[in-house]
Amino acid sequence: xxxxxxxxxxxxxxxxxxxxxxxxxxxxxxxxxxxxxxxxxxxxxxxxxxxxxxxxxxxxxxxxxxxxxxxxxxxxxxxxxxxxxxxxxxxxxxxxxxxxxxxxxxxxxxxxxxxxxxxxxxxxxxxxxxxxxxxxxxxxxxxxxxxxxxxxxxxxxxxxxxxxxxxxxxxxxxxxxxxxxxxxxxxxxxxxxxxxxxxxxxxxxxxxxxxxxxxxxxxxxxxxxxxxxxxxxxxxxxxxxxxxxxxxxxxxxxxxxxxxxxxxxxxxxxxxxxxxxxxxxxxxxxxxxxxxxxxxxxxxxxxxxxxxxxxxxxxxxxxxxxxxxxxxxxxxxxxxxxxxxxxxxxxxxxxxxxxxxxxxxxxxxxxxxxxxxxxxxxxxxxxxxxxxxxxxxxxxxxxxxxxxx
Numbered sequence: 492x493x494x495x496x497x498x499x500x501x502x503x504x505x506x507x508x509x510x511x512x513x514x515x516x517x518x519x520x521x522x523x524x525x526x527x528x529x530x531x532x533x534x535x536x537x538x539x540x541x542x543x544x545x546x547x548x549x550x551x552x553x554x555x556x557x558x559x560x561x562x563x564x565x566x567x568x569x570x571x572x573x574x575x576x577x578x579x580x581x582x583x584x585x586x587x588x589x590x591x592x593x594x595x596x597x598x599x600x601x602x603x604x605x606x607x608x609x610x611x612x613x614x615x616x617x618x619x620x621x622x623x624x625x626x627x628x629x630x631x632x633x634x635x636x637x638x639x640x641x642x643x644x645x646x647x648x649x650x651x652x653x654x655x656x657x658x659x660x661x662x663x664x665x666x667x668x669x670x671x672x673x674x675x676x677x678x679x680x681x682x683x684x685x686x687x688x689x690x691x692x693x694x695x696x697x698x699x700x701x702x703x704x705x706x707x708x709x710x711x712x713x714x715x716x717x718x719x720x721x722x723x724x725x726x727x728x729x730x731x732x733x734x735x736x737x738x739x740x741x742x743x744x745x746x747x748x749x750x751x752x753x754x755x756x757x758x759x760x761x762x763x764x765x766x767x768x769x770x771x772x773x774x775x776x777x778x779x780x781x782x783x784x785x786x787x788x789x790x791x792x793x794x795x796x797x798x799x800x801x802x803x804x805x806x807x808x809x810x811x812x813x814x815x816x817x818x819x820x821x822x823x824x825x826x827x828x829x830x831x832x833x834x835x836x837x838x839x840x841x842x843x844x845x846x847x848x849x850x851x852x853x854x855x856x857x858x859x860x861x862x863x864x865x866x867x868x869x870x871x872x873x874x875x876x877x878x879x880x881x882x883x884x885x886x887x888x889x890x891x892x893x894x895x896x
Contacts, residue, residue, distance in 0.1 A: 506625030510676040515622030516636045517673065518578065520643045521666045522616025522836065525554050525609070526843060527644045529726075530733045530750055531651040532659060537734070539656045544734060546598055548851025551730045552844045553602050557609020558616065559840025562833055565617025570828040573679045578618050582667040584611030589664040593657045608663070609840065615667070616836040620819065621829030622677065629823030630768050633816045638761040641812065648750045681829050706892065711822050711831035713881040715838040718818050720874035721781070722842025724867040725811065727850035728788055732804070735860035739795035746800055753804035760812030768817065772894040773824075774882045777817040781875035784810040785868040792864035824892065846870070 505511060525532065529551055536542045536550060561581065568577055588608035592601060626632035651659055736746045767776045787806045790799050822831050850863045885892055 503627045504625065504682045505678050506622065506682070507627050510673075511622060511678050512626060512632060512635065514670075514673050514676040515619050515632075516639050518615055518619035518670060518677075519623065519636050520639060521670055522558075522612045522619055523640065524643075524647065524663055524666060525612065526558070526726075526729070526839070527640070528647045528651050528659075529555075529729050531648055533730050534733055535651075535656050535659060540596060540601075542598060545851050545855055547734075548730060548847040548854070550598075550602060550605055551726070551847040552851075554605040554609045555726060555840050555847070556844030557606040557611075557840070558613040559609075559837045559844055560606075561610040561613020561615070562617040562835070562837030562840055563613075564610070565614045565621075565833040566830050566837065569618055569621050569833045570681050570830050574618050574622070575674050575677050575679060578615060578674060578677060579671070581611045581614035581618070582670055584608075585615065586611075586664045586667050589660045592660045596656075613836055613840055615670075617833030618677070620835050621681070621832040624819065624823035624826065624832040625678070625681065625829065626823075630765060630773065630816060630820040633819045633823070634761045634765045637764075637812050637815055638758055641758040641761065641808070644808075645752070652747065681827060706825040706889070710881065710885065710892070711826055711834075713877060714818055714821050715831070715834055717874040717877040717881075718835060718838035719842040719845070720870045720877065721814055721818070722839045723846040723849065723870040724784065724788065724842075724874070725839075726843035726846025727863055727870075728807065728846075728867045730847040731850055731854075731860065731863055732791070735791065735863070736795055736800060741795050741797050741800045745797045749801050749804045753801070753808050760809045761816070764813045764816045767813075768820070773817045773821050774878070774885075774894065777814065777821075778875055778879055778882070780810050780813040780817070781871050781878070784814065785871035785875075788864050788867040788871070792861045792868075795860075842870075 533547045533551055536547050537544065542550065565577070565581075585608050588604045588611060592604045592608070595601065595604065623629075623632050623636050651662075654662065733746055733750065737743065764776070784807065787803050787810065790803050793799075819832070819835055822835060826832050846867075849866060853862045853866060854860070886894075
C-alpha cells in the first residue's frame with residue numbers, strides 16, 4: 492500500500508472480486524439484522540410477549556452484547572482459520588438459537604438464547620467486515636455495504652411488524668441458511684497481516700522516494716473506542732425511539748411509517764459520504780457528523796411530535812451512514828489482516844449492549860425518556876472527542892494517514 496501525499500492507494504487483491512464483496516455485504520446485512528430491526532423487535536417483545544420495558548432493554552443488550560462477544564472471537568481466528576469454516580459454524584449457532592426462541596419463550600431462557608444468537612451473529616459479522624475491508628477502496632466498499640444496509644433496513648422495518656414473534660425468529664434463521672449457498676465466494680484467508688503503510692515523499696529536488704511507516708496500534712484501537720461510544724448512542728436511541736413516542740403527541744402510525752421511510756433516506760448518505768471523503772478525507776467530516784448526531788437526538792429530549800420525530804429519524808439515519816463508513820474505512824486503511832476490522836462489530840455490539848442497558852437503568856431510576864436522549868447525545872460527543880484526539884496525534888506523526896480518504 493503506497494500513500495501519495497494524502498491519498499492512500501491499496502494494491503488490488505482477491506478481495507476486490509465482485510463475488511468476495513457481494514458475499515461480504517450479504518453476510519454483514521444478515522449479521523446486523525437484529526440490530527437493524529431492534530425498534531420493531533423490542534416493541535414485539537413488549538406487545539406480543541408481555542415483557543416489560545426494562546426487560547426489553549436487557550434482552551436487546553444480551554443480543555447486541557453477544558454480537559460483541561462473537562466479533563472478539565472472530566478477531567482471534569479470522570487471520571488464522573479458514574473463513575468459510577468459521578462462517579459456517581457461526582451461522583449454525585445463530586440458526587439454532589433463533590429456532591429455539593420459537594419453542595422457549597420465557598424471559599430467562601429467551602435472554603440466554605438471544606445472547607447465543609448474538610454470539611453467532613458476531614462471529615459471522617466479524618468475518619463479513621474483514622472481507623469488505625480487504626477491498627482496495629475501503630470507503631467505496633463500505634459505502635456499497637451501507638447502501639445495501641439502508642435498503643435492507645427499510646425492508647425489515649416495513650415487513651417485520653406484520654410477522655408474529657415466531658415469524659421474526661424464523662426469518663432471522665432463514666437468512667443464514669441462504670448464506671450457505673454462496674459460502675464458496677468467501678476468500679479463505681487474508682492477503683497480508685501487517686499494520687504498516689508506505690508514504691511517497693517528495694524531495695526538495697522534485698524527486699520521490701518511498702518511506703516505510705509502522706502505524707501505531709493506538710490508531711485502530713482509538714477508532715474502536717470511538718465506535719463503542721457512537722453505538723451507545725445508537726443502541727439506546729434505536730431501542731427506545733418508538734417506545735418513547737407511545738404516550739407523546741406523535742401519532743403511532745406516523746412513527747411506524749417514519750421508521751422504515753427514514754431508513755431508505757439514508758441511501759443518500761452513502762453518496763454524500765463518499766463525495767465528502769474524496770474531497771476532505773475521512774476525519775474532518777466524521778468529527779462534524781458526530782456533533783450533528785448529538786444535536787439530532789437532543790431534539791427528542793425537548794419535544795416529541797410528528798415533526799420532530801420525522802426530523803430526528805431522517806437525520807439520525809443520514810448521519811449513521813456517515814459515521815459507519817468513515818470509521819470502518821479508517822481502520823481498513825491500516826489493517827490488512829482483518830483482525831481489527833473484525834473487532835468493529837465487537838465495538839458496535841459492546842456499545843449496543845451498553846446503550847440499551849444504560850437507557851434501561853435511566854428509566855428504572857425514573858428519569859424518563861428525556862434523560863435517555865440526553866445520554867445518547869453525551870455518548871456521541873464523547874466519541875467525537877476520542878476521535879479528535881486521535882486525529883490530532885496523527886497530524887503530528889503521519890499527516891498523510893490523518894487526512895486519508
